[in-house]
Amino acid sequence: MNRAAAGTERVAVLLVGLVLLALGAAAAAWERDWIPDAVDRLDLSVLLDRTDESWWPWAVGLLGLVLVILALLWLRAHARRRSLARLKLPGTGRGGALEADSGALVDAAAASLAEAPGVTARGGRVWRDQREIVVELRAALDPGADLNEVADAADRAAAVLGTCLGPETSARCRVVLVRARPWARGRTRVR
Incomplete structure (x- = not known):
């Protein structure tokens, strides 16, 4: 809104x-x-x-x-925010457009998040909230996961997003924890 x-x-x-x-x-x-x-x-x-x-x-x-x-x-x-497929990056001039594929952006950040032991990435989405880009990553935690390692992995995922989007882009990274599926434990799935 x-x-x-x-x-x-x-x-x-x-x-x-x-x-x-x-x-x-x-x-x-x-x-x-x-x-x-x-x-x-x-x-x-x-x-x-x-x-x-x-x-x-x-x-x-x-x-x-x-x-x-x-x-x-x-x-x-108040409708649910739609995900963005492509993001226009700062520095875009009249001669062309610098764009980032939001799927690739989510994949890169989710891969960084999934490096932590006990974290299974479930994908995510990207949308614009006023003048800020919001990247939401979904991840499941195993019961024995070390929360400090998970927090460090979330910081690394945010750093990956900052590197991909550039320092001029106002962005926020949200990590949403979802329920782990018993059959998917031990596998990393990035959509």
Whole structure:
């Protein structure tokens, strides 16, 4: 999700929260009879008179359509990030493009991670999060794996990524531990 969508979402959540808080406070005040004759003070006749107008169903339908479009845009902003197949590297000029194959990048980092005893690489994916490239590596650990060695292997994998992408690229490496498959122990699988 980009910064504009995140900012818009935060403002919308704040506004909806404030409206719900005000409605809850009004309901509590009504229940405790802190607002005398609250029902008599509510004048909904202006709204109820409009429901007989010919344009009313169209206005309600248009409002519903706008809400559906907003909901779809919200879902799209929160959709699972798609993996990038190719990464454009810094230093790309007008005459050509420097690109890295994300599969090869994941393979190189996963191979470095799998060098640690008790670690089985399961592949990974690459995506862009705002202005940062995120490389997610999946790996399974054997129960007896030394966590210090695993941490060192993760640092080596991050160093491989830094070397492949270059010092000008803002990148983050995530190592996600997955459940080990009993039939795959002792084998390194890189997808």
